[in-house]
Amino acid sequence: MKIEIDKNGFYGKFGGAYIPEMLYPNIEELRDSYLGIIEDEDFQKKFYDLLKDYVGRPTPLYFAARLSEKYKAKIYLKREDLCHTGAHKVNNTIGQILLAQKLGKKRIIAETGAGQHGVATATVCALMGMECTVYMGEVDMERQKPNVERMKLLGATVVPATSGSKTLKDATNEAMRQWINNPVDTHYIIGSVVGPHPYPEMVAKFQSVISAEIKKQLQEKEGRENPDIVIACVGGGSNAAGAFYHYYNTPGVRLVAAEAAGLGVSSGKSAATTALGKLGILHGSRTLLMQTEDGQVVEPHSISAGLDYPGIGPVHAHLFDVGRGEFVAVEDKDAMKAGVELSKLEGIIPAIESAHALHALNQIEYKPDDVIVINLSGRGDKDLETYIKWGEY
Amino acid sequence: MKTENRIDTLFRNKQKNVLSIYFTAGYPKLEDTVPVMEAIEAGGADIIEVGMPFSDPVADGPTIQESNKIALDNGMSLKKLFAQLAEMRKTVSLPVILMGYLNPIIQFGVEKFCQKCQEVGVDGLILPDLPMQQFLDEFKEVFSRFGLRNTFLISPQTSDERIKAIDEHSDSFIYMVSSHSITGAKSGITQEQERYFERVGQLGIQNPRLIGFGISDHESFTKASKHAHGAIIGSAFIKVLNNASPESLNNDIGIFIKGIKNGEYDYTSKA
Ligand SMILES: Cc1ncc(COP(=O)(O)O)c(C=O)c1O
Numbered sequence: 001m002k003i004e005i006d007k008n009g010f011y012g013k014f015g016g017a018y019i020p021e022m023l024y025p026n027i028e029e030l031r032d033s034y035l036g037i038i039e040d041e042d043f044q045k046k047f048y049d050l051l052k053d054y055v056g057r058p059t060p061l062y063f064a065a066r067l068s069e070k071y072k073a074k075i076y077l078k079r080e081d082l083c084h085t086g087a088h089k090v091n092n093t094i095g096q097i098l099l100a101q102k103l104g105k106k107r108i109i110a111e112t113g114a115g116q117h118g119v120a121t122a123t124v125c126a127l128m129g130m131e132c133t134v135y136m137g138e139v140d141m142e143r144q145k146p147n148v149e150r151m152k153l154l155g156a157t158v159v160p161a162t163s164g165s166k167t168l169k170d171a172t173n174e175a176m177r178q179w180i181n182n183p184v185d186t187h188y189i190i191g192s193v194v195g196p197h198p199y200p201e202m203v204a205k206f207q208s209v210i211s212a213e214i215k216k217q218l219q220e221k222e223g224r225e226n227p228d229i230v231i232a233c234v235g236g237g238s239n240a241a242g243a244f245y246h247y248y249n250t251p252g253v254r255l256v257a258a259e260a261a262g263l264g265v266s267s268g269k270s271a272a273t274t275a276l277g278k279l280g281i282l283h284g285s286r287t288l289l290m291q292t293e294d295g296q297v298v299e300p301h302s303i304s305a306g307l308d309y310p311g312i313g314p315v316h317a318h319l320f321d322v323g324r325g326e327f328v329a330v331e332d333k334d335a336m337k338a339g340v341e342l343s344k345l346e347g348i349i350p351a352i353e354s355a356h357a358l359h360a361l362n363q364i365e366y367k368p369d370d371v372i373v374i375n376l377s378g379r380g381d382k383d384l385e386t387y388i389k390w391g392e393y
Numbered sequence: 394m395k396t397e398n399r400i401d402t403l404f405r406n407k408q409k410n411v412l413s414i415y416f417t418a419g420y421p422k423l424e425d426t427v428p429v430m431e432a433i434e435a436g437g438a439d440i441i442e443v444g445m446p447f448s449d450p451v452a453d454g455p456t457i458q459e460s461n462k463i464a465l466d467n468g469m470s471l472k473k474l475f476a477q478l479a480e481m482r483k484t485v486s487l488p489v490i491l492m493g494y495l496n497p498i499i500q501f502g503v504e505k506f507c508q509k510c511q512e513v514g515v516d517g518l519i520l521p522d523l524p525m526q527q528f529l530d531e532f533k534e535v536f537s538r539f540g541l542r543n544t545f546l547i548s549p550q551t552s553d554e555r556i557k558a559i560d561e562h563s564d565s566f567i568y569m570v571s572s573h574s575i576t577g578a579k580s581g582i583t584q585e586q587e588r589y590f591e592r593v594g595q596l597g598i599q600n601p602r603l604i605g606f607g608i609s610d611h612e613s614f615t616k617a618s619k620h621a622h623g624a625i626i627g628s629a630f631i632k633v634l635n636n637a638s639p640e641s642l643n644n645d646i647g648i649f650i651k652g653i654k655n656g657e658y659d660y661t662s663k664a
Contacts, residue, residue: 008526018495020452020521021546022570024555163458164448176451177575183550184573281495281522282449294470295500296448 001322003248003315009197010286012321014314017196019284022180026188027284029103031198037102038095038205050094051209054127055084057091059210061217061373066345071361074371076227077348078214080239080378087351087378088207088239089120093189095206097124100187107131107186111161111175113140113168113235114305114353115147116378117191122156132156135174137167140305147382165299168309172283192236193313196284200241200313207242214373215246222371229366231256232375233356234327235271235306237313239377244319254326257316258360260302261329271300272329273312274320282310288317303332303386304352306378328363330356338362339380340393351378352386399488399516400542400565403439404601404622411623412614412653413440413603414630415492417460418477419469420446421634425642426477427484429634432643434487436650440603441485442519442625443478445471445493452521454577456628460635471501475509482514490544492519503532507539517542517565525559533562544568549589553596560598569593569604569621577628578607582616590620611656626653 009015009031017027037043051057059079068075080088093110100108108125111134112118118134125132134151138160141148151158160166161174172194179188193200193207215225230247232240234257247253262270270276273288280289282297290298290310302308312320319325330338339355342348350358354377366372380387387393403411414433418426430441446464450457481489491510498506498520510518518541523532528543536543542565547556549572560567571586572578590604604617605625617624630649637645651657 016527017524018522018527019524021524021551022452022548022573022575024524025550025552163455164462169449173449173451177454180452180575181573181578278500280499283451284522289496291496291500293500294472295497296465297496 003319003324005201009201011315011318013279014285014287014317014321015197015200016286017284018281018286019196020180022183026179026183027196030202033103034099034198034202037099043098043102046098047095051091055090055094056082057209058213058217059083061214061221063221064346067342070345072368073366074369076218076371076373077376078210078243078373079376080210081348081350081354081376085116085120085123086381087116087120088210088242089117089191090123091209091242092191092203092206092238093117093120093124096187096189097128097130100130100189101128103187105185105187107133107182108189109133109135109175109178109186110189110191111135111168111171112191113137113171113308114382115140115144115151116306116382118156118158119147119150119154121189122151122154125156126154133178134158135161135171135178137161137165137171139166140168140171143305144382167299168305169282169297176283192238193241193315194236194283194285194311200285200315203238204241204245204315207238208245210239210242210375211244211246214243218371218373226250226253227373228370229254229256229364229372230375231258231357231360231372233258233307233353233377234312234316235309235353236311237316239375241313241315243373243375248324255319255324256326256328256360256364257319258328258330258356260304260307260356261331262301262303264331265329269301270329271302271307271309273310274327275329277312285314287311287314288320303335304356306351306353307356326364328360330359330363334359334362336390336392339387343393348376349380350376351380352383354378396540398540398542403488404566407439408601408622410618410654411440411603412438412650413442413623413625414438414650415442415444415625415627416630416634417444417446417457417464418474419464419467420460420631421463423467423469424477426474427481428643429646430481430485430489432646433650434485436647437654438487438650439623440488440490442490442492445474445491445497447494447497450494452575454575454628456577456631460631471497471506475513478513478515488516489514490517490519491515495520495522504535507535507541510541511539515541517544519544519568521546525562529562546570547593549573549586556593556596556598560600563600566601566603566622567598568625569602571604571606571608571617574606576606582613587620590617594620611653614653
C-alpha cells in the first residue's frame with residue numbers, strides 16, 4: 001500500500017480537517033495555496049538558501065564508529081542537533097515563515113512544549129521582523145525556563161496557557177483559540193505533523209529535507225541510497241516524518257518510531273500513543289489519541305517535554321495501522337541511559353527526545369551488517385538540568 | 394419528507410426574539426442538569442442548548458472552559474448525561490440541542506449516540522469541530538435516521554458562497570458567530586458586526602438564523618434579534634450559574650432570562 005495523502009487530507013483512516021467554521025477560511029486558504037507556493041522556484045531558492053546559510057544544512061550524516069562497534073551494526077547519526085537553534089524544528093519554521101509572508105500575514109503565533117519549536121519560531125520571526133506570540137503551558141514554562149528566556153531575548157511574547165494540564169496540548173488549544181480570535185492577519189506555525197490538513201503534510205514536506213539529504217549522503221558513504229533501518233523518535237512526529245519521508249514507499253527500508261513510554265506503558269504515566277491510544281479527534285485531525293473511555297483526552301507523561309503529547313501525527317497513525325512502521329515504546333530510564341551512553345561513546349550529548357530513538361537499538365532485531373540511520377533530532381543543552389537531576393553518569 | 398420536530402415548530406410560530414440558552418451539563422453540580430433546564434424553560438427561553446463537556450474545548454473562552462472542567466471533575470460523561478436526560482421530556486417541552494466536540498461522541502459510538510438522543514427526546518446537535526464536508530461524508534445519514542437536526546456555524550469570514558452552501562445542507566437554524574472570536578468574548582455589538590449581520594440577512598437564506606458569541610445582556614440581545622430570528626447566550630448565563638447559591642439558582646435563572654427579554658436586570662451586580 002502506497003503511503004500518501006489523499007485529496008481530502010487523509011492518510012488511510014487518519015487526518016482530515018475537523019475545525020470550527022471560524023477557522024475554515026484560513027485552512028481553506030492554506031490548503032488551496034500551500035503547494036503552489038512552496039513548489040514555486042523562487043520560494044524553493046529562498047528556502048534552501050536559508051537552510052544552507054542560516055540553519056547550516058546539510059547536517060552531517062556521521063558514522064558513529066564506537067556506537068557501531070558496541071551495537072554490531074553500521075550506525076549513522078543524522079545530525080539534526082547541529083541545526084541552528086539545536087533541533088530539526090527550525091526546518092519547518094523557516095518554511096512556514098516564508099509561506100506566511102507569501103500569504104501577506106503580519107503576525108505569527110505558535111504553541112510549544114519543550115520550548116524548542118517556540119525558540120525556532122521566535123528565531124525566524126526575529127529574522128523576518130515579524131511579531132511573534134508563543135503559547136506555552138504554565139507547567140512547561142516552569143520546567144523549561146531557559147527556553148522561555150531565549151524566546152523573550154529573541155523578541156517574542158510568551159503567553160502561559162493556564163487551562164487543563166497546562167502543558168503542550170493546552171498550549172495548542174490556546175494557540176488555536178487565538179487564531180480564531182485573529183484570523184485575518186495571523187499565521188499559526190504548528191510545530192509538528194499534527195493539526196488539520198494541510199498542516200501534517202506541509203510540515204512533513206519541510207522536514208523531508210532530512211531524508212533527502214540522508215539519501216545523498218548515504219550514497220556517497222555506502223554506495224547506496226537506502227539504509228536497512230531508519231530510527232526516529234515521535235512526539236507529534238515531525239522529525240520522524242522528515243527522516244522517513246523519502247523512504248515511505250521503499251519497502252526494503254524499515255521505519256522504526258520510538259515513542260515515550262514514560263514510567264512504563266502500563267504505568268498510567270506514559271506517552272506511548274500507538275500502544276495506548278484509540279481513534280479520536282484532537283486539534284483538527286482524526287488520529288490515535290490517548291483518552292479515557294468517555295473520550296476525554298488524558299494527560300501524557302514523558303521525561304522529555306517534546307514527546308509529552310497525547311496524540312500522534314495522522315501519518316504515523318497510518319504507518320502503524322498498515323504495519324509499515326515499527327513502533328517501540330522507550331521508558332524514561334532507558335532513554336536517559338542511552339543519552340548518557342552516546343555522550344560517553346561519541347562525545348555527543350543528545351536531546352532526551354532523541355535519546356529515545358537511540359535506545360530503540362536495544363528494542364529491535366537487526367543483522368550485524370545492517371546499515372542503520374538514527375535521526376538525532378536535537379542536542380542536549382536544553383536538557384542539562386534533567387541529566388543533572390538524573391545523576392547517573 | 395422529514396417529520397416536523399420541535400425546532401421546526403418553534404420557528405414556525407416565532408420569527409423574532411428567539412432566545413436560546415447554553416449551559417454545560419453537570420454544572421455547577423453534577424445533578425443540576427435537568428433542574429437548570431426546567432428553570433430555563435420556566436424563565437421563558439425558547440431553546441435549551443446542553444453542553445457536553447470536553448477536556449479540550451478549542452472554540453471556547455475561559456468561562457466555558459472552566460464550566461467544562463468543573464463538570465468533568467463532577468463526574469459528567471455522555472453515559473451519565475443520557476441517564477439524566479432519560480426523563481426530561483416529562484418536565485421539559487422546549488427544543489433541546491446538545492452542543493459539544495466530536496471526540497467523546499466517537500468514543501461513545503456515533504450510531505449509539507444518535508439513538509440515545511432520539512430516545513431521550515433531543516432535537517438537534519451543534520458540533521463546532523464538525524465542518525460541513527465531514528458532516529456530509531460521515532454524519533448526515535445517521536443524524537437524519539434518528540431525526541436529529543444539525544446546526545452549522547458561520548462567522549464574519551465565511552464567504553457568501555459558502556453560507557449559501559451551508560444553508561442548503563441545513564435543516565435547523567444557522568448559528569451566526571457574531572465576531573472573530575471564541576465564546577465569551579467582549580460584549581456589545583459594533584457597527585462592523587451589524588454590517589455582517591445585514592450582509593447575511595440579504596443573502597435570502599432559507600433557514601432561520603440565531604446570533605451567538607458575545608451576546609450577554611438585554612441590549613446585545615435586542616440588537617442581535619433585530620438582524621436575525623434571535624440570539625444565543627452562553628458565557629453570561631454560565632456566570633449567573635457560577636454566582637448563584639444552590640438555594641437561589643432557580644430564582645436567579647428566572648430573573649436573568651426575564652432581564653434579557655425585558656431589560657430589567659442589573660448585570661453589573663449579578664453577572
Ligand atoms: C529535539 C526534539 N526532538 C523531537 C521532538 C518531538 O517532536 P516531533 O515528534 O514533532 O519531531 C522535539 C519537540 O520538541 C524536540 O525538541
